[in-house]
Amino acid sequence: MDVAANPLLSVDRLTIDIAGAHVVDEVSFTVAPGKVIALVGESGCGKSLTSYAMLGLLPPAARRTEGRIMLENVDLAVISERRFRKVRGKDISIIFQEPSASLDPLTTVGEQIAEAYRVHHGVSKTEAFEKARQMLVDVGIPDPGRRMYQYPFELSGGMCQRIMISIALICGPRVLIADEPTTALDVTIQAQILDLMKKLVAERGTAIVLITHDMGVVADIADDVAVMYAGRIAEIAPVHALFREPKHPYTALLLASVPKLDDAPKADLATIEGMVPNPSEFGVGCRFADRCPLATDKCRLEQPSLVDCGNGHRSACWHIDRLAEIRKVAT
Amino acid sequence: MNGTKNVLEIRDVAVHFGGRSGLLSGTGPVVKAVNGVDLRIGHAETVALVGESGCGKSTLSNTIVGLQAPASGSVRINGEEVVGAGKKKLNDIRRKVQMIFQDPALSLDPRSTVGATIAEPMIVRGVASGKELKARVATLLQQVGLRAEHADRYPHQFSGGQRQRIVIARALALEPDLVICDEPVSALDVSVRAQILNLLVALQKRTGVSYLFVSHDLGVVRHICDRVVVMYLGRFVEMADRDTFFANPKHPYTKALMSAVPEADPVVQRSKERLILSGELPSPANIPSGCAFHTRCPLATEICSRERPELTPRADGARVACHHA
Known part of the structure; x- marks a missing residue:
């Protein structure tokens, strides 16, 4: 995986507890400048908690018990809140799923964008305002001079998401966390926003951590993919390798359950029986064992670690050699 | 059910909102949410209605179940007219049409047991009572892949996918001929979808x-789906059989939609022809003249802003409303 060459952000064995359960368990990944890593998984897999930890925004009930979050040589996991305030929004920032819920309804969007810049750079209002206007041009908002003075309710969902991206990027952060950035948008607008993100990554060398459950979005924009299940990384790989030859039964079944071009209409889709376990029910073995068609006693008793399968492809499964059976089940 | 009769037949349906004078304002703009559409759905057929927010698809769904009165046109369920029907008649027709919504958590009463929720439509219609009612609830639960004893539990005790199964069981309770599924799997995780x-x-x-x-x-x-209908700003712009539709999409908006939906395959996704639409959906209160899509259309010429194209049949059976497709 080429991100290993020169990681900008490196999350190492991050573990987060809620009520004594490891809801994020030894999660490790790295991302290099100008690259996109996708954290993929279903609700409750820990992908959002992981991203909040990177911003020092864990909810009170959650506690990091282990691991490091290195942004170059600073460990974000241990720095004080006071120090974090200088980093958050400047070196690492976030865009959320629901733009209209993330913007202040009583402040013009121009002021909201300028504020982020003023706080971190201590410049005059006029200078910050001009910078914000320039930012609106960069994210492709027509007529920025007028838009600056509008309120969020006057803008569409797609426009609001562009405003969010402006706020997140105005300080030129090195890492952008995008938490389901297009889930609330229509497909034609989603395509616009994904293209914008690709352009910004290319132009500015921003590293993106993309949180999503949409395999289509992953296929479109990610360089690397970490598939999470019940708080652990099941499989991590460069995007092409992951889709071509998944090495974890969960990934294989997930991909098989998405309807594809050459499927017979109304034929049965592959499904994953059962459901994601509650954190209080995590056993000692592989957390996917109860739903896995390949599971053996070993899987229920011993937790598999990520094993290198070559070319930066790593999977946490005792039965990587039996994956052909899944592909057969899936087709 | 008579196999030759259409379950649903709507003709030239238009639904308008607003336009009445308010207390303080003058006459507001008329929002033409649905603007003259025709659609037939046969027995055991699945028709997809595709479009983005604000295109009128939810308004059309509401009109079909009789929750929204159309400004004009006709809606027939099993040959019976819904528009202008009296309350009692409407009630009889409506039991044959049910709806399933996107978010099952919002469609279930958190304080009702699952059994009570599924039984309610049957009680209201007087279809069954007592032991028979209980047995029918159990059968319905089993049909959707749940267990009879789940009837005593509450919605919060179920996962999202199971809740959607409960919603489906309730929709099936009255043995409907038509179920309107409004984004039934969008809120669900991929594996339960x-x-x-x-x-x-x-x-x-x-x-x-x-x-x-x-x-x-x-x-x-x-x-x-067996057939696909694409809607843009209150009108159908393309309708075709599934195979025709996906093999040979014709309307530029259809093509843009297809190019915008990301394929879950990086090789296909990154090599496919991209047609990214500029701009956003215009407001339904202010629909562009001529072809409503001309403001965002890559093929638009002068005639498009002047004349509205009608849905016209093509050689392969598709019907398309475009001057240039």
Whole structure:
């Protein structure tokens, strides 16, 4: 995986507890400048908690018990809140799923964008305002001079998401966390926003951590993919390798359950029986064992670690050699 | 159910909002949410209604179940007219049409047991009572892949996918001929999405129910539907059989939608021809002249802003409303 060459952000064995359960368990990944890593998984897999930890925004009930979050040589996991305030929004920032819920309804969007810049750079209002206007041009908002003075309710969902991206990027952060950035948008607008993100990554060398459950979005924009299940990384790989030859039964079944071009209409889709376990029910073995068609006693008793399968492809499964059976089940 | 009769037949339906003078304002703009559409759905057929927010698909769904009165046009369910029907008649017609919504958590009463929720439509209609009612609830639960003892539990004790199964069980309680599925799997996790789609297909095979399937996920549409209708700003712009539709999409908006939906395959996705639409959906209160799509259309010429194209049949059976397709 080429991100290993020169990681900008490196999350190492991050573990987060809620009520004594490891809801994020030894999660490790790295991302290099100008690259996109996708954290993929279903609700409750820990992908959002992981991203909040990177911003020092864990909810009170959650506690990091282990691991490091290195942004170059600073460990974000241990720095004080006071120090974090200088980093958050400047070196690492976030865009959320629901733009209209993330913007202040009583402040013009121009002021909201300028504020982020003023706080971190201590410049005059006029200078910050001009910078914000320039930012609106960069994210492709027509007529920025007028838009600056509008309120969020006057803008569409797609426009609001562009405003969010402006706020997140105005300080030129090195890492952008995008938490389901297009889930609330229509497909034609989603395509616009994904293209914008690709352009910004290319132009500015921003590293993106993309949180999503949409395999289509992953296929479109990610360089690397970490598939999470019940708080652990099941499989991590460069995007092409992951889709071509998944090495974890969960990934294989997930991909098989998405309807594809050459499927017979109304034929049965592959499904994953059962459901994601509650954190209080995590056993000692592989957390996917109860739903896995390949599971053996070993899987229920011993937790598999990520094993290198070559070319930066790593999977946490005792039965990587039996994956052909899944592909057969899936087709 | 008579196999030759259409379960649903709507003709030239238009739904308008506003336009009345308010207390303080003058006459507001008329929002033409649905503007003259025709659609037929046959027995055991699944028709997809595809479009983005604000295109009028939810208004059309509401009109079909009689929750919204159309400004003009006719809506027939099993040959019986819904528009202008009296309350009692409407009630009789309506039991044959049910709806499933996107978010099952919002469609279930958190304080009712699952059994009570599923039984309610049957109690209201006086279909069954006592032991028989209980037995029917149990059968319905089993049909959607749950267990009879689940009837005593509350919605919060179930996962999202199971809740959608409960919603489906309730929709099936009155043995409807048509179920309107409004984005039924969009709120669900990927692995349970497939379970629900399989369930909908299996139920159709068993009962012959027809679906109007509202969705923007073309992968799902291709999997589950027999015919596809694309809607833009209150009008149908393309309708065709599934195979024709996906093999040879014609309207530029259809093509843009297809190019915008990301394929779950990086090789296909990164090599496909991209047609990214500029701009956003215009407001339905201020629909562009001529072809409503001309403001965003890459093919638009002068005639498009002047003359509205009608849906016209093409050689392969598709019907398309475009001057240039």
